[in-house]
Amino acid sequence: MFIDRARIQIKAGDGGHGMSSFRREKFVPKGGPSGGDGGRGASVVLKVDPNMNTLIDFRYKRKFVGKNGDNGGTKNCYGQNAEPLVVKVPAGTVVKDAETGEVLADLTEIDEEAVLAHGGRGGRGNAKFVNSVNRAPTFAEMGEPGEERVLQLELKLLADVGLVGYPSVGKSSIISMVSAARPEIAAYHFTTLVPVLGVVSLGEGHSFVMADIPGLIEGAHEGVGLGHDFLRHVERTKIILHVIDVSGIEGRDPIEDYHRINKELRLYNERLAKRPQIIAANKMDIPEAKENYEKLKAFANEQGIEIFPVSAATNEGLKPLIERVSQMLDEYVEEPEAIEEVKVYQAKPDDEITISRDEAGDFVVKGKYIEKLVAMTNFENDEALQRFQYIWRVKGIEDMLKAHGVKEGDTVHIGTMEFDYKE
Structure with missing residues (x-):
C-alpha cells in the first residue's frame, strides 16, 4: 500500500535528575557535596532509509518517545546520556510542523538526517551549587523536559x-x-x-x-x-x-x-x-x-x-x-532556486517573561527560562524552593504580577505548576 502522508507525535527524552549526596568515607572529614549530574535525554532524529519508499509504517505507529537520561550518582558520577531515537523515513520526505505548517526539514539524500526534537539537559547535582556562601547545598536540579511536537510528513517522489x-x-x-x-x-x-x-x-x-x-x-x-x-x-x-x-x-x-x-x-x-x-x-x-x-x-x-x-x-x-x-x-541543468523575499526574525531572549490572563481569570506566566526553571526545581526541598523564590524576585516577576493587578489568593500558572498567590 502506498501512503504518502502521515501525522506523527514525537517526544524527546527528559534529562536525568541530578543527585544530592555527600561524601561519607572513613578518614575524609567534611567530605562535602558529591552529587553528580543527570544524563541528557534522547533526541528524536529522522533519517532517510534507502529501503523505504512509502510512509505506510506510520499508519500503525504514530507516537515516538525517546528514552530519559540516567540520574546522576554519588561520588560525582554523571548519569549516562540516552542514545538518540532514530525514526526512519523514505527519501523525499518533507517534514512540517503540524500546527504552524512551517517546513522543518526536506530529506532527499540517503542517510540524511535531521534532529526534530532535542533531548532535555540533565539536572545538575548538588556538587555544582557549592559556593563561598553555601558550602553544603542539599538540593539538586531535576532533569529538563525533552521537546515535544506534532509533525506532518509528506512524501514527494524522487523521479527523473x-x-x-x-x-x-x-x-x-x-x-x-x-x-x-x-x-x-x-x-x-x-x-x-x-x-x-x-x-x-x-x-x-x-x-x-x-x-x-x-x-x-x-x-x-x-x-x-x-x-x-x-x-x-x-x-x-x-x-x-x-x-x-x-x-x-x-x-x-x-x-x-x-x-x-x-x-x-x-x-x-x-x-x-x-x-x-x-x-x-x-x-x-x-x-x-x-x-x-x-x-x-x-x-x-x-x-x-x-x-x-x-x-x-x-x-x-x-x-x-x-x-x-x-x-x-x-x-539537464538544475534550474536555480527562486529567490524569495528575505524574512528577518528577531529572536526573543530566553529570559523574556510575559504575563497574561486566561478565560478563568487566572494569571499565566510564560517565558522559556522561567518555565524551564519550574520544571527543573524540586519544590519539596526547602533549599531548592528558596533558590526559586530568590530568582523569582531577581527577575521581577512578583512586581510584574502586581502591575497586572494580582491579589492575594489569585491563581498563578507557570508551565505545569499552579499555585495561589501570597505576599
Missing part, C-alpha cells in the same frame, strides 16, 4: 521523469512497456490511484526513474479530485512527459487537453510550467489519431515543443521517445 495527462490517456501502459513497473491497467478512468515508479534502463550506466502520476483533471491545483495528492509528486521531476490521447475517441480535443493540464501545473507551482517538456502523442494505432496528430504536431512545432507519435498498445515509437528523454536528462 514525470508522466502527466488526463485519465485513461495511456500513462500506465507506457510505463509498463518501458520499465518493469506493473500498474493496474483497465478501460476506465482513474485506474491508477497512487503514483507508480519504474526504472527505465537503456543499457549499462544509462537508466532513469519514471513516475506515473495519476490522471489530473481541471481544478486539480485547488485539490479537486485528488489534485494536491498527485501534483506534489511532479515537483521534483526534471522532465515532464506529457501524454496526450490523439485518437479523440472520448470527444476531447488534444490541443485543449494540453492547455488544460499545463494550466493546472502552472497554477499549482509556476516553476512546473518552466520544466522541459515532451509530448507523447499516444494511441496512434487508432485510425482517427492520424488527423488529430497532424494538428497537434503543427501546434507543438509552433510552441517549440518536441512531439513523438507513439502507441503503448503496439510499442510503436516508444524507443526513440525514451532515448530522447535519456538524452535530455544527460543535458
Whole structure:
C-alpha cells in the first residue's frame, strides 16, 4: 500500500535528575557535596532509509518517545546520556510542523538526517551549587523536559521523469512497456490511484526513474479530485512527459487537453510550467489519431515543443521517445532556486517573561527560562524552593504580577505548576 502522508507525535527524552549526596568515607572529614549530574535525554532524529519508499509504517505507529537520561550518582558520577531515537523515513520526505505548517526539514539524500526534537539537559547535582556562601547545598536540579511536537510528513517522489495527462490517456501502459513497473491497467478512468515508479534502463550506466502520476483533471491545483495528492509528486521531476490521447475517441480535443493540464501545473507551482517538456502523442494505432496528430504536431512545432507519435498498445515509437528523454536528462541543468523575499526574525531572549490572563481569570506566566526553571526545581526541598523564590524576585516577576493587578489568593500558572498567590 502506498501512503504518502502521515501525522506523527514525537517526544524527546527528559534529562536525568541530578543527585544530592555527600561524601561519607572513613578518614575524609567534611567530605562535602558529591552529587553528580543527570544524563541528557534522547533526541528524536529522522533519517532517510534507502529501503523505504512509502510512509505506510506510520499508519500503525504514530507516537515516538525517546528514552530519559540516567540520574546522576554519588561520588560525582554523571548519569549516562540516552542514545538518540532514530525514526526512519523514505527519501523525499518533507517534514512540517503540524500546527504552524512551517517546513522543518526536506530529506532527499540517503542517510540524511535531521534532529526534530532535542533531548532535555540533565539536572545538575548538588556538587555544582557549592559556593563561598553555601558550602553544603542539599538540593539538586531535576532533569529538563525533552521537546515535544506534532509533525506532518509528506512524501514527494524522487523521479527523473514525470508522466502527466488526463485519465485513461495511456500513462500506465507506457510505463509498463518501458520499465518493469506493473500498474493496474483497465478501460476506465482513474485506474491508477497512487503514483507508480519504474526504472527505465537503456543499457549499462544509462537508466532513469519514471513516475506515473495519476490522471489530473481541471481544478486539480485547488485539490479537486485528488489534485494536491498527485501534483506534489511532479515537483521534483526534471522532465515532464506529457501524454496526450490523439485518437479523440472520448470527444476531447488534444490541443485543449494540453492547455488544460499545463494550466493546472502552472497554477499549482509556476516553476512546473518552466520544466522541459515532451509530448507523447499516444494511441496512434487508432485510425482517427492520424488527423488529430497532424494538428497537434503543427501546434507543438509552433510552441517549440518536441512531439513523438507513439502507441503503448503496439510499442510503436516508444524507443526513440525514451532515448530522447535519456538524452535530455544527460543535458539537464538544475534550474536555480527562486529567490524569495528575505524574512528577518528577531529572536526573543530566553529570559523574556510575559504575563497574561486566561478565560478563568487566572494569571499565566510564560517565558522559556522561567518555565524551564519550574520544571527543573524540586519544590519539596526547602533549599531548592528558596533558590526559586530568590530568582523569582531577581527577575521581577512578583512586581510584574502586581502591575497586572494580582491579589492575594489569585491563581498563578507557570508551565505545569499552579499555585495561589501570597505576599
